[in-house]
Amino acid sequence: MQAAALAGPARHHETAYNQIVRGDARSVLRNLPGGSVDLSFWSPPYFVGKSYERDWSFSDWQQLLQDVISCHAHILREGGFMAVNIGDILCFPDESMPRYQANNIRGKVNSVTREQVLEARRRHPDANRKELGRLLGCSEQTVQRRLENNNVRGGKHQTPTKVLLTGCMLAEWAEQVGLYLYDRRIWHKDPCWANSRWHSNSYRAVDEFEHVYIFVKPGIVEYDRQRLSDDEWSEWGSRGVWQIPSVRRNCRHEAEFPEELAARVIRLLSPEGGTVIDPFVGSGTTTFVAKALDRQWLGIDMDSNAVATAVERTHASW
Ligand SMILES: C[S@@+](CC[C@H](N)C(=O)[O-])C[C@H]1O[C@@H](n2cnc3c(N)ncnc32)[C@H](O)[C@@H]1O
The missing domain is CATH 3.40.50.150 (Vaccinia Virus protein VP39)
Known part of the structure; x- marks a missing residue:
C-alpha cells in the first residue's frame, strides 16, 4: 500500500x-x-x-x-x-430481456390506429402496405409502424433496459x-x-x-x-x-x-x-x-x- x-x-x-x-x-x-x-x-x-x-x-x-x-x-x-x-x-x-415497446398515444402525426390497419388488412388481404395506406389515407410508413409497433422510443435495435x-x-x-x-x-x-x-x-x-x-x-x-x-x-x-x-x-x-x-x-x-x-x-x-x-x-x-x-x-x- x-x-x-x-x-x-x-x-x-x-x-x-x-x-x-x-x-x-x-x-x-x-x-x-x-x-x-x-x-x-x-x-x-x-x-x-x-x-x-x-x-x-x-x-x-x-x-x-x-x-x-x-x-x-x-x-x-x-x-x-x-x-x-x-x-x-x-x-x-x-440482452436477454424481451423487448418492451412504448406507444405514445398523444401527438401522433397521423390518427390512424393499429386496429384500423388490422381491419383494413382483414378486408383486403392481398393489398400491400402502400395500397392499405391509400385506403386509410395515410403513408405506407404509418401502416408499417402500426403493424410492427416499431415507432418505439429507445429504438427497436437498442438493447432494452x-x-x-x-x-x-x-x-x-x-x-x-x-x-x-x-x-x-x-x-x-x-x-x-x-x-x-x-x-x-x-x-x-x-x-x-x-x-x-x-x-x-x-x-x-x-x-x-x-x-x-x-x-x-x-x-x-x-x-x-x-x-x-x-x-x-x-x-x-x-x-x-x-x-x-x-x-x-x-x-x-x-x-x-x-x-x-x-x-x-x-x-x-x-x-x-x-x-x-x-x-x-x-x-x-x-x-x-x-x-x-x-x-x-x-x-x-x-
Ligand atoms: C463514487 S466515487 C466516490 C466519491 C466520494 N464519495 C466523494 O465524495 O468524492 C468512487 C471512487 O472509487 C474509486 N475506485 C474505483 N475502484 C476502486 C478500487 N478498486 N479501489 C479503490 N478505489 C476505487 C474511484 O476512483 C472513485 O474515486
Missing part, C-alpha cells in the same frame, strides 16, 4: 489511520488491523459508465463490491457499521460474510435531469434519490442518545428520508457526495474518537468530515488525482 499523506497525531493504530492511501481498496483493507473500524462509509462506483469504471464488465463490478464487503467482516469491530451509499441502476441493459436493484445484491453479499442489513435511509437529492432521458415519454421517474444501506457486524452496538440533540433526532436522526441537495459542481470529483450526508452518517453511527474509513474516498468527503468531527480516519482510492484532492482537502479541514 502506498501512503499518500499522514496527518495529525494518531490516537491508536498509528501506522494504519489518519492517512489517504492510494491503492485498490481490496488490498488495502486486507492489511488493516482486525476489529479496528467503528464505521466504514462509502459510495462505490455505480456501474453507470463513469470514467473510473468505463472498462469494467458487470461481473468485474460485482466482484469488486463483493470483495470489498467481505473485507469488512474482519476489520469492523463487533457492533460496528458499514454504511453504503448507492443508487439503483436505472437503465441497466439486458430495466431497473436493477442494488440493495438486494449488497445484502446478499453482506450476509455471506456475517454482516446484516440493520437499517436503510433514502437520500432525497434534487432531480438529476441529465440522467433522465426517459422520464417524459415513458413514465420513468427522474433520478432523484439514492440509498444508504447500513449493515452491522453482530456484537454490542453502543447507543448514545447524546450524540445528537433532541431536534436533530427528530429532524433527521430518526427519519427514513433525508433531504440533502446533491453536489452540483463537478470540479472536485465527478461523483462527490455532500458533506452533510457524510456528517449525518458519521455522527449517527460512530463515537467521537472512533475510527471511520472510506475505501472509495474520491475527493475525500468522508475523511474531511470525519477529521472535523474528531474521528480517526482513513481514505483509500486507486486514482491518483482523487488521492491528491482528498489529501489536500482533508488536511485543510477545520
Whole structure:
C-alpha cells in the first residue's frame, strides 16, 4: 500500500489511520488491523459508465463490491457499521430481456390506429402496405409502424433496459460474510435531469434519490442518545428520508457526495474518537468530515488525482 499523506497525531493504530492511501481498496483493507473500524462509509462506483469504471464488465463490478464487503467482516469491530451509499441502476441493459415497446398515444402525426390497419388488412388481404395506406389515407410508413409497433422510443435495435436493484445484491453479499442489513435511509437529492432521458415519454421517474444501506457486524452496538440533540433526532436522526441537495459542481470529483450526508452518517453511527474509513474516498468527503468531527480516519482510492484532492482537502479541514 502506498501512503499518500499522514496527518495529525494518531490516537491508536498509528501506522494504519489518519492517512489517504492510494491503492485498490481490496488490498488495502486486507492489511488493516482486525476489529479496528467503528464505521466504514462509502459510495462505490455505480456501474453507470463513469470514467473510473468505463472498462469494467458487470461481473468485474460485482466482484469488486463483493470483495470489498467481505473485507469488512474482519476489520469492523463487533457492533460496528458499514454504511453504503448507492443508487439503483436505472437503465441497466439486458440482452436477454424481451423487448418492451412504448406507444405514445398523444401527438401522433397521423390518427390512424393499429386496429384500423388490422381491419383494413382483414378486408383486403392481398393489398400491400402502400395500397392499405391509400385506403386509410395515410403513408405506407404509418401502416408499417402500426403493424410492427416499431415507432418505439429507445429504438427497436437498442438493447432494452430495466431497473436493477442494488440493495438486494449488497445484502446478499453482506450476509455471506456475517454482516446484516440493520437499517436503510433514502437520500432525497434534487432531480438529476441529465440522467433522465426517459422520464417524459415513458413514465420513468427522474433520478432523484439514492440509498444508504447500513449493515452491522453482530456484537454490542453502543447507543448514545447524546450524540445528537433532541431536534436533530427528530429532524433527521430518526427519519427514513433525508433531504440533502446533491453536489452540483463537478470540479472536485465527478461523483462527490455532500458533506452533510457524510456528517449525518458519521455522527449517527460512530463515537467521537472512533475510527471511520472510506475505501472509495474520491475527493475525500468522508475523511474531511470525519477529521472535523474528531474521528480517526482513513481514505483509500486507486486514482491518483482523487488521492491528491482528498489529501489536500482533508488536511485543510477545520
Ligand atoms: C463514487 S466515487 C466516490 C466519491 C466520494 N464519495 C466523494 O465524495 O468524492 C468512487 C471512487 O472509487 C474509486 N475506485 C474505483 N475502484 C476502486 C478500487 N478498486 N479501489 C479503490 N478505489 C476505487 C474511484 O476512483 C472513485 O474515486
